[in-house]
Amino acid sequence: MTIIKVPVKGLSSKEYERSLKVTWQPELQYAWDNGIAIGKYLEALKDGKILGSRCEKCHRIMLPARSFCELCWRPVDEYLPVKDTGIVNTFSICHVNWDASRLKPREPRHLPAVIEIEGASAGMGIMHLLGNVKPKDIYIGMKVKAKWKPRKDREGTITDILYFEPVRK
Amino acid sequence: MGKRRVAVVGAGLTKFVRRAQETGPELSHQAVKMALDSADLKLKDIDMVTLGTAPDAFDGVHMKGEYLLSGAGGNNKPYIRNFVGGGTGVFAPIHGWMHVASGAADICMVVAEEKMSCCHPHPAGAFITIFDHTTEQPLKPTLIWIFALEMRRYMETYGLSAEDIARVAVKNKKNALDHPSAQVAEEVTIKDVLDSEMLAEPVHRLDISPSSDGAAAMILASEDVAKRLTDKPIWLDGVGWNLDTSYWATRDLYYPRYVEKAARMAYDMAGIKEPSKEIHVAEPYDPFDYKELHHMEGLMLCERGEAAQLTADGVTERDGNLPICPSGGALGVGNPIAATGLMKVIEIYLQLKGDAGKRQVPGDPRVGVAQAWGDLMQVGTVTVLRR
Numbered sequence: 001m002t003i004i005k006v007p008v009k010g011l012s013s014k015e016y017e018r019s020l021k022v023t024w025q026p027e028l029q030y031a032w033d034n035g036i037a038i039g040k041y042l043e044a045l046k047d048g049k050i051l052g053s054r055c056e057k058c059h060r061i062m063l064p065a066r067s068f069c070e071l072c073w074r075p076v077d078e079y080l081p082v083k084d085t086g087i088v089n090t091f092s093i094c095h096v097n098w099d100a101s102r103l104k105p106r107e108p109r110h111l112p113a114v115i116e117i118e119g120a121s122a123g124m125g126i127m128h129l130l131g132n133v134k135p136k137d138i139y140i141g142m143k144v145k146a147k148w149k150p151r152k153d154r155e156g157t158i159t160d161i162l163y164f165e166p167v168r169k
Numbered sequence: 170m171g172k173r174r175v176a177v178v179g180a181g182l183t184k185f186v187r188r189a190q191e192t193g194p195e196l197s198h199q200a201v202k203m204a205l206d207s208a209d210l211k212l213k214d215i216d217m218v219t220l221g222t223a224p225d226a227f228d229g230v231h232m233k234g235e236y237l238l239s240g241a242g243g244n245n246k247p248y249i250r251n252f253v254g255g256g257t258g259v260f261a262p263i264h265g266w267m268h269v270a271s272g273a274a275d276i277c278m279v280v281a282e283e284k285m286s287c288c289h290p291h292p293a294g295a296f297i298t299i300f301d302h303t304t305e306q307p308l309k310p311t312l313i314w315i316f317a318l319e320m321r322r323y324m325e326t327y328g329l330s331a332e333d334i335a336r337v338a339v340k341n342k343k344n345a346l347d348h349p350s351a352q353v354a355e356e357v358t359i360k361d362v363l364d365s366e367m368l369a370e371p372v373h374r375l376d377i378s379p380s381s382d383g384a385a386a387m388i389l390a391s392e393d394v395a396k397r398l399t400d401k402p403i404w405l406d407g408v409g410w411n412l413d414t415s416y417w418a419t420r421d422l423y424y425p426r427y428v429e430k431a432a433r434m435a436y437d438m439a440g441i442k443e444p445s446k447e448i449h450v451a452e453p454y455d456p457f458d459y460k461e462l463h464h465m466e467g468l469m470l471c472e473r474g475e476a477a478q479l480t481a482d483g484v485t486e487r488d489g490n491l492p493i494c495p496s497g498g499a500l501g502v503g504n505p506i507a508a509t510g511l512m513k514v515i516e517i518y519l520q521l522k523g524d525a526g527k528r529q530v531p532g533d534p535r536v537g538v539a540q541a542w543g544d545l546m547q548v549g550t551v552t553v554l555r556r
Contacts, residue, residue, distance in 0.1 A: 002526040003182055003519070006349045007199040008383065010186025019190070023289070024229065032302045042303070063419065064304055070414060090325070090422060092317030094369035098309045100293035110369075112314045114322075114418045125418040127305055127314075135370075140325050159307050 037067040040079055046156040048148050049081040052120050063117055063124040082119030084146040085167060089114040089125050093135040109135055115144060115164055131163030143167045172270045176395035176402035177262075177554065179208025179388035180515040185352040185503030188286040189382035193228055194240030196384035197282045200508075201242045204278070204386035208398060215388070216274035218243040221251050221261030221281040223506040223543075226295035228287050240384075241280040247273075253410065254299075255456065255543020257281065258385070258510015259550035263408040265389045266552075275391045282384040283505035292380050299545055313377075315546055317369035319422040320459045324371065326423040327474035331371055335362035336480050337458035338375050338500050344487055345497020347527040350512070352503030353379050362458075378456045378504035385511035387518070403521045407439030407553030417545045428467030428542060428549035436469075439553040441536070444469045448553075449534035450520050451491065452513035454541040455498040464540055465493060467549065492530040495520065510541035514552055521556040 011019060034042055037053060041064050044051035052061045053076040055069035061082060068075050091113035095103050103109065111130040116123060130138060131147060144164035154160040181203025183189075183196055191199070197220075205212060220241045222233050230236045234250030241248070251257065251264040258281045265279035285292045296312035324334065336359060345354035357375060365374040395402040411430035414420060432444070441447045453464035462476035470491060471479055479485055485493035496502055496516035499509045517537035519525040540551045 002524045003180075003203075004349055004526065006182060006184040007203075008183040008186055008196060009190040010184065010352070010382075011188045011190055015190075016188050026229075030302075034303060038303050062416075064416075070416075089418075090318045090322035092314055092321065092369045092372075094311070094314060094317065095366075096293075096311060096313065096368050098294060098297050098311045100291045100311065110309075110314075112308070112310065112318065114318055114422070123419060123421060127308065127310070127318075127418045129308055140321070157307055158304050 037065045041065040042156040044081060045158065045160040046154045048151065050084050050117060050146070051079055052082045054078045054080055060121040061119065061124070063120045063126055082117050086115040086117040086144055086164065088138065088140055088142040088144060089116050090140060091130060091138050111135065111138065113164070128161060129163040130165070132165035173272055174392040175266050175269045175389050175405045176392065177387060177405055177518045178390045178395050178398045178402060179204045179210065180518055181207060181386045182350050182512055182515055183384050184350045185381045185383035185505055185508070187352065187379065187381065189284060193237055193282050193284045196284065196382065197237050197240030197280055200384040200386035201240070201278060201280060204388050208388050210388065212242045214276055215242060215246065215278045216276050217247040217268050218278045218280065219249055219251055219261060219264045219268060221257040221507040221511070223252070223254060223257050223283055224295065226288060226298070227283060227285045227292050237282055242278055253544060253548045253550060255454070255506050256410070256510065256541045256548040256550040257507040257543065259514060259539055259541035259552055260410055261507065261511055262387055262389065262405065262514050262552055263410060263550060265387070266405050266408050269389050269391050275394045277389045279387045279389060279511065280384065281507040281511035283508050284382045285380040285505060286382050313369040313372055316457050317372045319546060320457065321371055322422040323459055323463055327477070329477050331363055332359050333477040333481065334376065334459045334462070335359045337455065337461045338362050340480065340486060341455060341494050341498040341500040344495055344528065345501025348497045348502050350383070350502055351497055352381055354497055354501050372457065376458045378499035381503035381505040383503060383505035383508040385508045385515060387511060387515060401522055403518050404555045405552060406555045407435035407441065409434030409438070409551040411549050412544065413547040415545055415547060417547060422546070424473060425463055425467040425542065425549060427547055428464055428540065429469060431549035431551040432468045435551040435553045439555065441553065445471055448536050448538050449532065450495060450517065450530050450537040451493050452496060452498070452516050452539040453493065454510065454513070455494055455500050456504055458500060460542065461494060461498065464542060468538060468540055468551070487528065487530055495525065495528050495530050510550070513539040513541065517554045521554055
C-alpha cells in the first residue's frame with residue numbers, strides 16, 4: 001500500500017484572501033484564583049521575597065512554593081523565603097513577541113531565562129526575564145539578582161520582579 | 170486475561186498544507202477513507218474509533234472530539250478523543266492499542282487531525298495559555314522561548330554548534346522531497362538554515378517546522394483478525410508513555426528523561442534490550458531540528474550527546490546505518506501536531522512492510538520506533554513496531 005497520491009488542497013495566500021470564511025475575535029475574560037501556595041508566593045513577592053516550600057521527607061526546598069510535595073505526595077512542612085539571587089541555567093535573546101509579531105529593530109529584545117534560585121534545592125529554577133545587561137554579555141552560569149519594582153508599586157504578581165540583572169563585582 | 174497482540178492493518182494520510190480548503194471533519198474523512206481502502210474494509214467493520222487532536226485553540230472549536238466525530242467515522246460507535254499535547258499523535262495509536270489489546274475491540278480506527286490555520290494569521294498566540302497563568306503568563310512568553318531555552322541548554326551541555334543542529338533540518342527537508350504529503354520539502358544548505366531569520370537565539374526560522382493542516386488514520390486489529398486481513402501484518406508490539414513534572418524550569422532541560430521512561434516501557438513490552446542495535450529505523454519527533462537529536466538520545470538509540478556526531482557522519486541518512494526520520498519528519502512533511510505523530514507511526518509501518526516507495530530504507534528493516542513529545546516539554550509517547 002504505497003501512499004502515492006494524497007488528497008487535500010492547500011490554498012495560496014491569494015486564494016485564501018478570496019475564499020469565503022467566517023471570522024471571530026473572541027473577547028473572553030478569566031480570573032484565576034491564586035490558591036494557597038501561590039497565594040503565599042505572590043504575597044511574599046509584594047514583600048520583596050521569593051518564597052519556597054520545604055518537605056521534611058525528601059529535604060527539598062522547592063520553587064515556586066507549593067502546598068504539597070509532588071514527589072513524596074504529602075503536605076509541605078514549611079514555607080520559607082530563599083534568596084533573590086540565582087544562576088542563569090539557560091537563556092534566549094528573543095526577537096518576536098508572544099503572538100509571533102516581530103520586534104522592531106530598535107525595540108529592546110526579550111531576554112527570557114531559566115534562573116536557578118539560590119537557597120532552594122539544586123536545580124530549582126524559575127522562568128523570568130534578564131535585564132540591565134547587553135544580550136551579548138549573557139552566559140550560562142552568570143550570577144544574577146532580582147531587580148524589584150519599588151515597594152509602593154508592587155501588586156503581588158510575578159512582575160513585581162522587573163527582571164534579574166547581573167551581580168557586578 | 171492477558172494482553173492480546175495488536176497489528177497495524179491499514180493507514181491513510183492527507184497532504185499536509187499551510188491552509189487547507191477542507192474543514193477538520195473533511196480532512197479526517199479523507200484520511201479515514203484512505204485507511205479503509207488500504208485495508209479493504211468498510212466503516213461498518215470498525216468496532217471502535219479513537220481520535221487524537223491537540224489544543225482546541227487551533228481550530229477554535231471547544232469540543233473538537235464531537236466536531237470531528239463524523240469525519241472520523243465515529244457515528245454511533247464507541248468513540249473517544251485522546252489528548253497529551255504534542256505527544257497526542259503517537260498516543261492515539263497507543264490508545265487504539267488499549268482498545269484492541271484489552272479485548273474491547275477487534276478492529277479499532279485511530280484518527281489524528283489538526284487544522285492550525287484556523288487560528289489566523291498565526292497560531293503562535295494560542296500557545297500562551299500552555300504557560301502557568303499566574304507565575305509565567307504575565308512575562309508574555311511565546312512558545313519559541315521554551316525551545317530556545319532547551320536548545321541552548323542542550324547545545325551548551327555537549328558543546329554543539331548551530332551547524333550541528335541545522336544539519337537535521339537539511340536532512341529532513343531533503344527526505345521529504347520523496348513524500349507525497351510534504352508541505353515544506355526542499356533542498357536547503359546548512360548556510361540557508363543559519364541565514365534564515367533569527368527568531369529567538371539560538372533558534373532560526375528554518376530550525377522550526379511549519380504550522381500545518383492535515384489528518385492521518387491507522388487501523389489496528391487483533392491477531393486473529395489481522396491474519397485474516399493480511400499476510401503481512403505489522404505488529405504494534407510495544408507502547409509507552411510518561412509525563413515529567415509540570416514545574417518545567419526545575420528539571421535540567423538537556424535530557425528528556427520522560428522520553429527515556431516511555432521508551433523503556435515500550436522496549437520492555439517489545440522485548441528490546443539493546444535499542445541501538447535492535448531498532449532498524451526510527452521516527453523521533455522533530456518539531457525543531459535539535460529535538461530529533463534530543464529524542465534520539467532519550468530513545469537510547471545512541472549515547473547521550475552523540476546524536477549530532479552520528480548525524481554529521483551520515484549514519485541517520487535514509488541510506489545510513491540508523492535511518493532517522495526517513496519520511497522527512499515534521500521539518501519536511503509538515504507539522505499538523507497530532508497528525509504528525511501518527512504520520513510517523515505510519516512511516517514506520519510502511520517501512521517495515523517494504524511499502525515506503527522512494528523513501529524505503531535499505532536493509533529490510535524489521536523493527537522500528539516512532540515517538541512524539543509535547544505538553545510543557547514533559548510528555549514522551551513511544552510505539553515499537555515489528556514485522
